[in-house]
Amino acid sequence: MPESPIRKLVPYAEEAQKKGKNIYYLNIGQPDIKTPQVALDAIKNTTIETLAYSRSEGAESYRIKISDYYKRNSIVVSHNDIIVTTGGSEALLFAFGSIMDEGDEIIIPEPFYANYNGFSTASGVKVVPVISKIEDNFALPPIEEFEKLITAKTKAILICNPGNPTGYLYSKEEIKQLADIVKKHDLFLIADEVYREFVYDGVDHYSILQEPGLEEHAIIIDSVSKRYSMCGARIGYLVSKNTEFIKTALKFAQARLSPPTLAQIASEAALDTPQSYFDDVKEEYVKRRNTLIEGLEKIEGVKVAKPNGAFYCIAELPVKNSDHFAKWLLESFDYNNDTVMVAPAAGFYSTPGVGLNQIRIAYVLNNESLKTAVKILEEALKVYKD
Numbered sequence: 001m002p003e004s005p006i007r008k009l010v011p012y013a014e015e016a017q018k019k020g021k022n023i024y025y026l027n028i029g030q031p032d033i034k035t036p037q038v039a040l041d042a043i044k045n046t047t048i049e050t051l052a053y054s055r056s057e058g059a060e061s062y063r064i065k066i067s068d069y070y071k072r073n074s075i076v077v078s079h080n081d082i083i084v085t086t087g088g089s090e091a092l093l094f095a096f097g098s099i100m101d102e103g104d105e106i107i108i109p110e111p112f113y114a115n116y117n118g119f120s121t122a123s124g125v126k127v128v129p130v131i132s133k134i135e136d137n138f139a140l141p142p143i144e145e146f147e148k149l150i151t152a153k154t155k156a157i158l159i160c161n162p163g164n165p166t167g168y169l170y171s172k173e174e175i176k177q178l179a180d181i182v183k184k185h186d187l188f189l190i191a192d193e194v195y196r197e198f199v200y201d202g203v204d205h206y207s208i209l210q211e212p213g214l215e216e217h218a219i220i221i222d223s224v225s226k227r228y229s230m231c232g233a234r235i236g237y238l239v240s241k242n243t244e245f246i247k248t249a250l251k252f253a254q255a256r257l258s259p260p261t262l263a264q265i266a267s268e269a270a271l272d273t274p275q276s277y278f279d280d281v282k283e284e285y286v287k288r289r290n291t292l293i294e295g296l297e298k299i300e301g302v303k304v305a306k307p308n309g310a311f312y313c314i315a316e317l318p319v320k321n322s323d324h325f326a327k328w329l330l331e332s333f334d335y336n337n338d339t340v341m342v343a344p345a346a347g348f349y350s351t352p353g354v355g356l357n358q359i360r361i362a363y364v365l366n367n368e369s370l371k372t373a374v375k376i377l378e379e380a381l382k383v384y385k386d
């Protein structure tokens with residue numbers, strides 16, 4: 001199993017903290033946003049006497065409310081098209097297990113969410129990457145690049161929309177290109193849409209299940225983790241109109257018995273979160289993104305792709321090896337006793353040697369902290385020698 005590029009530097013951070021350094025954590029997508037009160041109240045006010053298993057596919061009342069949520073987002077699915085999982089993570093694992101055998105291949109534009117590598121390894125599946133470039137803002141690579149890579153073993157294309165770690169939001173046109181190719185070669189199109197609400201600059205999110213004719217091919221990975229800042233609830237879901245797929249995924253769900261019962265109660269209540277919550281969150285993230293991107297663009301030698309969604313960006317630094325730089329930041333550098341923790345981007349690629357001079361930054365800190373963090377990076381790059 002590959003180690004997580006996001007978590008592997010934790011021991012260095014702990015060591016730095018022991019030495020009394022203050023660390024700004026830009027490495028992990030754990031938002032500092034409060035969980036909606038309706039979700040917290042549902043846990044506090046529960047009258048449950050036995051914390052029993054739920055149904056393997058998730059509580060029916062919850063799945064019906066999820067299907068209403070999708071309808072509000074122009075995605076027409078029934079509760080029978082939904083399986084509740086232990087986070088989007090388990091949804092990914094079930095999807096991989098349900099559609100691929102050992103040795104099968106999945107095409108993924110890189111850089112991609114690093115745990116796709118882990119889930120592929122665990123399922124015995126080979127990741128076939130297509131490189132997207134910082135110069136193009138990480139847009140969808142030309143569709144011919146995908147077509148060239150399709151073999152008899154290819155079972156699916158996986159995208160993350162909007163993207164972690166790129167922040168890129170795929171356009172309707174790009175989704176249509178992907179739809180055409182999966183239909184032509186009879187593949188699945190898996191879209192990880194866990195950041196669906198986090199889209200900026202007035203652009204709309206276009207889901208693969210809004211695309212007509214994709215019903216048999218489309219699998220959505222979803223999660224409450226970021227949407228309601230409920231990462232610890234461990235609730236996600238698989239959504240597909242392909243009944244054969246849902247039937248197979250349900251066997252995986254049955255094997256692990258049930259998704260967490262208490263967290264489903266909180267997540268069901270979270271669906272009543274008022275729109276004003278999302279408006280405030282979005283406004284906050286736009287502010288943070290602007291602060292971060294404007295700050296990074298001012299640093300000499302730094303190149304950055306402006307994200308339209310999620311809360312991450314990839315920055316190219318004037319260093320040879322960002323892995324070394326990230327460790328050095330924790331071990332050997334401080335600016336007024338402060339330092340930053342970033343995620344080296346090479347772990348978000350599966351092509352060896354690519355992304356070595358890039359880092360991923362999660363803008364999950366408040367505006368003032370982000371300003372300080374950017375200043376620390378700037379000062380660090382002035383003195384760092386690789």
Ligand SMILES: Cc1ncc(COP(=O)(O)O)c(C=O)c1O
Binds near residue numbers: 090160222225234
């Ligand atoms: C793109 C993406 N997909 C899936 C996940 C999994 O999240 P969870 O298992 O908390 O739902 C994450 C978490 O950071 C993510 O960034």
